[in-house]
Amino acid sequence: MDIELPESIRAHLPVLVVLLPLFGGLLAMFTGLVQRGGGVIAWAWSVLITGLMLVCSAAMLQLVHASPEPLVYRLGSWPEAYGIGYSVDALNAYVILVVSIIAFLTTVYAKDSVMAEVANDRHHLFYSVWLLAIAGLIGITVTGDTFNIYVLLEISSLTVYTLVALGGDRDRRALVAALKYLILGSIGATFILLGIGYLLMLTGTLNMGDMHDQLVRMREAGTLANNRTVFVSFAFLMVGLSLKMALFPLHLWLPNAYTYAPSAVSALVAATATKVxxxxxxxxxxxxxGGVYDTSADLQLLALCACLGIVVSSVAAVRQMNVKKVLAYSSVGQIAYIVLGFSLANHTGVTASVIHIFNHAIIKGGMFMAVGAVALRTGGTKIEDFKGIGRQMPVTxxxxTVGGCGLIGVPLTSGFISKWYLVQxxxxxGYWGVAAVVLLGGVLAIVYVWRLIEIIWFGxxxxxxxxxxEAPLSMLVPMWILIGASVYFGIDATWTADSARAAASLLLNGGHG
Amino acid sequence: MESFGYFNYWLAIVIIMIGFYGVIARRNLLKQAISLGLFQTGVFLFYVTMGVYRSPDGTAGVAPIWTDAAKTGPFDNPLPHVLMLTAIVVSVSTLAVAVAIIVNIQRKYGTIEEDEILEADKRDS
Incomplete structure (x- = not known):
């Protein structure tokens, strides 16, 4: 699949993927001026914007694979050391594509779900905030400037808090969940800001590549050994990031936020926010x-947290009475798999992580969509609402069910590929215990997925x-594209594995965009 | 004198910790939001202090404003100060979103005390 874009657009791709949803979001607000049907116009507009974004990010991935150097875009033509530089390499081009695919499909899906779950006079605002959240997520991925990461992180976080709180139209617990998420998320972001501050103090620059070069220079000059500042910056960053990606035991905001958010928001956020x-x-x-500071002790701690997270969250998932909450706890476990992969710090481990970012995004996105379809038809997501629903909504x-198999890691689903790399x-x-935990996580997943499947088909x-x-076609099609992809990439994992391997080599060779 | 030279950094950490304690210990949602604001303010102080230059022999940096050609450094670093303008905006918006959500909680629950909200949720389910 080759995408030919005119040169004038191709040169601006890295910034276009952010600007499209950013300005699209602001413009979407004006559909509120239309008295009737403004929500549908806003939806169509969002589909258009995310569709264009998807084309841009696919073209960008091609461009990156074709050129040996990362794409660099200097905003306002300032040199990277002074201005903000966007840089795209094999890793972030891949993550951007994942986010764009999910963003496009969930936007298509959102129409009926939002109509049913969000108050009528707020649809235009919903899509406006929705596009801004996507802009933030893509922006974090594309930028090469650490302070820019913080700003875009706050853009995506603030909008996601708002989106979660919009679930309050149906269930007031969404408001409390959103506030809890806001407080913990802001603490996480502020810790990241402090970490960036210490790095700025140390290196005098905000650009990632530059920071790395400065650290290398300091190490060669011998000033980095026992340097308290570098240690403190790393500690603040890791705590902040762990909060943001909901690594056990800092995951407490996640289950309620995913459960009480509107269905479309759960699908988008579960599939993208933690991945970013x-x-x-x-x-x-x-x-x-990488290569300048010995992170092995911290990575071991992360691996321990991840192992505990896999077991504890899977056990918690078994006991939940709300299907969305089961999936939310399962997300905590799946994030732990991703963290476990890269904390092993070998090539296969990082590859496993990068593959699982994609695989978990499509599986969990598809499953949250299926649950959202049930919420639309039955009005709830409690276990009782799912009793025997399989005979009435068989396609959904x-x-x-196929998504559930992917969570377990049944062969021929993409979940299996991730686990295969992880165990390898x-x-x-030589960490046999870790391999055992991965397999135990799979067994626990069988328990919580089977419990749901039994209720769905035999209750x-x-x-x-x-x-x-049955759910409307606008929901079924995106749902089945994601689930179908999870089966396709379980059978033929060439594309995902190659992209992930390229990204892993880039990361481990101290490569920077 | 050495430790006194770090006075601003100590102060920043103290403010951050007071805010952090408030976020964790207060059961009133609005007080949590205020503590969160305090927590972020500490970080502003940290950044602003970072930009100020003081050489080992005690000469202070000057503001990097070109008013007088004779004025030649050392200059304070304006970059962290500029960053904080953005961070202040972010902090204000965070507080605004938090307060908006709290207002809605007050409307739906009739209280903003965390214990009472948890109790109301327990009664519901």
Whole structure:
């Protein structure tokens, strides 16, 4: 699939992927001026914007794979050391594509779900905030400037808090969940800001590549050994990032936020927000500190947290009475798999992480979409609402079931590929215990997924006369594209594995964009 | 004297910690939001202090404003100061979103005390 874009656009791709949703979001607000049907116009506008963004990011990935050097875009033509430089390499081009795919499909999906779950007079505002959140997420991924990361992180976070709080139209608990998320998220972001501050103090620059070069120079001059500042900056950054990516035990904001948010928001946020957190961690750990600061002790601590996270969150998922909460706890566990992969710090481990970013995004996105479809038809996401729903919404629930298999890691689903690489990485290092935890996580996933599948297909509804319709096509198509992709990339993982390997080599060779 | 030279950094950490304690210990949502603001303010002080130049022999830096050709450094670094303008905006918006959500909580629950909200949730389910 080759995308040919005119040269004038191609030169500006890195900035276009951010500007499209940023300005698109601001303009979407004006659809509120239309008295009736403004929400639908806002939706169509968002589909258009995210679609263009998807084309741009696909073209950008091609461009990056074709050229040996990363794409660099200097905003306002300032040299990177002074201004803000966007730089795109094999890692972030891949993450941007993942975010764009999810953003486009969830936007298509959102129409009916938002219509049912968000108050009528707020639809234009919903899509406006929605596009801004996407702009923030893409911006974090594309930028090569650490302070810019902080600003865009706050743009995406503030908008996501708002989106979660919009669930308050249906369930007031969404408001409390959003506030909890806001407080913990702001603490995380402020810790990241402090970490960046210490790095700025040390290196006098904000550009990631420059920071790395300065640190290398300091190490060669011998001023980095036992340097308290570099240690403190790393500590602040890791705590902040762990909060943002919901690594156990700093995951407490996540389950309620995902559960009470509007369905479309759950699908978008679960599939992208924490992944972008993981991406930031990659950048800080490998691009900035890689090769200059001994991170092995901290990575071991992360690996321990991840192992505990896999077990504890999976056990918690088994006991939940709300299907969305089961998926939310499962997300905490899946994030832990991603963290576990790169904390092993070998090539296979980082590859496993990068692959799982994509695989988990499509699986969890698809499953949250399926749950959202049930919420639309039955009005709830409690376990009771799912009793015997398989016979009434077979297409939706088949997608849910295939997605569940992906969470477990059944062969022929993409979840299997991730786990395969992860176990391999653990064995390369000789960590048999870690491999055992990964497998135990799979077993626990069987328990919580099977519990749902049994209720869905073999349960009897509380009210046998209640008939519900199959989900509308605008929901089924994006759902099945994601779930279908998870099966496709489980059978033929060439594309994901190659992209992930390229990204892993880049990270481990101290490469920076 | 050495430790007194770090006075501003000590102060920044103290402010950050007071704010952090407030966020964790207060049960009133509005007080949590205020503490969060304090927490972020400490970081501003940290950054602003970072930009100020003082050479080992005690000469202070001057503001990098070109008013007088005879004025030649050392200059204070304006970059961290400029960054804080952005961070202040971010902090204000965070507070605004927080307060907006708290107002809605007050409307739906009739209280902004965390304990009472948890109790109300328990009654619901």
């Amino acid at each position: 957190g993981v991406y930031m961690t990659f950048r800080f750990v490998f691009t900035i500190y 629930m088949a997608a849910f 990485a653990a064995m390369e290092e 009897t509804p509380d009210d046998p006369n209640k008939r519900v319709k």
